[in-house]
Amino acid sequence: MRVTDLVRRAQQGDQAAFQALYGEHVGRVYALCLRLTADPAQAEELTQDAFVRAWERLASFRGESAFSSWLYRLTVNVVFLGRRTTRRRELRVLAVEDPAVLERGGREATPGLGVDLERAVAALPAGARAVFVLHDVEGYQHREIAELTGIAVGTSKAQLFRARRLLRGMLER
Amino acid sequence: MTEHANDAEFQELLAAAAKLPKSIEPPRDLWPGIEARIAVKGRRWVRRLAIPLAAAALLAVVLLGRRGTIQPQRAWDVTRVAGVPRVGATRLGAAGAVGSLQAGDWLETDDSSRAVILVGDIGHVEVKPGTRIRLVRARPDDHRLALARGAIYAKVDAPPRLFFVETPAGTAVDLGCAYSLAVDSSGNGLIHVTGGYVEFDWSGRRSIVPLGFLAPARPGLGPGTPYAEDAPEALRRELVVLDFGTGGADAVRRALAAARAEDAVSLWHLLARVDGSLRAIVYDRLAGLVPPPPGVMRDAALRLDPGTLERYWSAIRRIAWRRVILRGVRDIDPRTGLSR
Numbered sequence: 001m002r003v004t005d006l007v008r009r010a011q012q013g014d015q016a017a018f019q020a021l022y023g024e025h026v027g028r029v030y031a032l033c034l035r036l037t038a039d040p041a042q043a044e045e046l047t048q049d050a051f052v053r054a055w056e057r058l059a060s061f062r063g064e065s066a067f068s069s070w071l072y073r074l075t076v077n078v079v080f081l082g083r084r085t086t087r088r089r090e091l092r093v094l095a096v097e098d099p100a101v102l103e104r105g106g107r108e109a110t111p112g113l114g115v116d117l118e119r120a121v122a123a124l125p126a127g128a129r130a131v132f133v134l135h136d137v138e139g140y141q142h143r144e145i146a147e148l149t150g151i152a153v154g155t156s157k158a159q160l161f162r163a164r165r166l167l168r169g170m171l172e173r
Numbered sequence: 174m175t176e177h178a179n180d181a182e183f184q185e186l187l188a189a190a191a192k193l194p195k196s197i198e199p200p201r202d203l204w205p206g207i208e209a210r211i212a213v214k215g216r217r218w219v220r221r222l223a224i225p226l227a228a229a230a231l232l233a234v235v236l237l238g239r240r241g242t243i244q245p246q247r248a249w250d251v252t253r254v255a256g257v258p259r260v261g262a263t264r265l266g267a268a269g270a271v272g273s274l275q276a277g278d279w280l281e282t283d284d285s286s287r288a289v290i291l292v293g294d295i296g297h298v299e300v301k302p303g304t305r306i307r308l309v310r311a312r313p314d315d316h317r318l319a320l321a322r323g324a325i326y327a328k329v330d331a332p333p334r335l336f337f338v339e340t341p342a343g344t345a346v347d348l349g350c351a352y353s354l355a356v357d358s359s360g361n362g363l364i365h366v367t368g369g370y371v372e373f374d375w376s377g378r379r380s381i382v383p384l385g386f387l388a389p390a391r392p393g394l395g396p397g398t399p400y401a402e403d404a405p406e407a408l409r410r411e412l413v414v415l416d417f418g419t420g421g422a423d424a425v426r427r428a429l430a431a432a433r434a435e436d437a438v439s440l441w442h443l444l445a446r447v448d449g450s451l452r453a454i455v456y457d458r459l460a461g462l463v464p465p466p467p468g469v470m471r472d473a474a475l476r477l478d479p480g481t482l483e484r485y486w487s488a489i490r491r492i493a494w495r496r497v498i499l500r501g502v503r504d505i506d507p508r509t510g511l512s513r
Contacts (some may be wrong), residue, residue, distance in 0.1 A: 027196030
């Protein structure tokens with residue numbers, strides 16, 4: 001069955017159709033969440049959150065772009081919304097004495113990713129990692145990244161520069 | 174970005190980035206969790222459309238509750254994930270079946286059943302096979318379950334002290350967190366915190382369990398001393414002796430000998446748990462592993478001065494938190510919490 005048919009059926013409340021869409025796209029959505037968070041457990045949760053959000057908002061999908069593009073954009077939104085929530089909670093609960101920790105925001109290098117580049121990307125500071133993943137891996141433009149993540153275009157460019165510089169440094173070691 | 178346009182090595186990096194696999198299969202099937210949640214949300218939508226008068230009635234109850242002594246009671250949705258979980262007398266056998274868990278109701282799963290409870294608007298609880306759990310209260314200021322046996326995973330996004338799980342060995346108090354909690358057939362508990370903090374209380378005995386730590390609990394004795402996921406086996410063994418066994422000076426000394434700087438959370442808890450005559454050696458070992466922050470004086474700590482202990486705890490928990498979240502990214506000195 002074509003994706004457009006599956007989407008139409010899912011929009012009418014057909015969970016089986018939505019499950020088929022899930023099967024088609026879960027790998028891409030999980031990869032995006034994994035690279036943006038560098039945390040497999042968080043990536044699993046965000047992947048689930050993204051599909052739940054997609055189900056809730058299916059009615060707003062008008063077919064003006066590919067379903068995959070719509071879903072991946074929504075996923076990025078979910079990741080950044082989740083990050084803001086998590087950051088607020090960490091600040092509240094932990095009374096962090098060193099705010100730079102949150103800005104650096106690193107997570108454990110992801111086991112199983114294997115290749116050096118994946119590990120290096122996972123070790124990037126959160127802001128730089130996000131822009132690098134969206135720009136150099138996913139192919140978004142700075143304008144789109146700014147729109148998706150709520151940062152300025154100039155910040156996106158600066159973060160990309162920073163990410164590439166850090167990556168090169170890490171891979172040279 | 175053209176800052177490295179002529180740099181062949183840099184171009185190679187970009188090419189490698191572009192070639193990273195676009196798709197990575199998650200390590201487990203995520204669909205059951207999604208299915209459970211969309212089924213609940215769908216049901217809620219239908220309910221909102223179908224019975225607007227009920228909503229008005231609920232509003233009236235809420236208003237009455239605010240004016241008088243009636244507390245608004247709400248039910249929580251339970252969604253079948255696998256098998257045939259039972260909510261009260263109702264069996265949830267169909268895919269995506271949703272039940273309503275009222276205050277006082279039990280949810281039971283057999284060896285092949287799983288379910289998800291939506292905890293009001295603040296989080297969810299995954300109920301593992303072989304679990305018996307009851308909804309005690311469903312109030313906006315008190316979301317409370319009682320876990321009689323089995324295992325759950327709870328994830329809550331709310332201000333601290335709104336979500337509680339009672340067990341035969343104590344009550345887990347959410348401080349903004351995610352955790353797994355298991356209770357065996359004897360009522361023994363084990364909590365493993367994977368996000369934020371959990372306070373585990375029983376009859377005045379309290380353990381604060383941070384991210385990356387576990388704590389056992391025993392009926393009649395309450396929560397044991399938290400220990401790190403990677404704590405030495407010798408330390409874990411002695412903590413069991415101290416918390417639930419015969420205790421004694423030898424066990425304290427063996428625990429102190431086994432402890433590392435990474436185990437400061439455990440030693441901080443021991444300060445208030447050991448006999449007063451042993452407190453000094455616990456403090457000295459702790460101070461040797463993680464230097465106390467300014468304002469923490471030895472004699473005040475030995476008197477268990479609350480402000481002093483709290484100040485020391487703030488330093489210890491911050492170090493523990495940094496050590497866990499930056500694992501694999503930075504080499505954190507467990508004595509100071511700074512990058513090495």
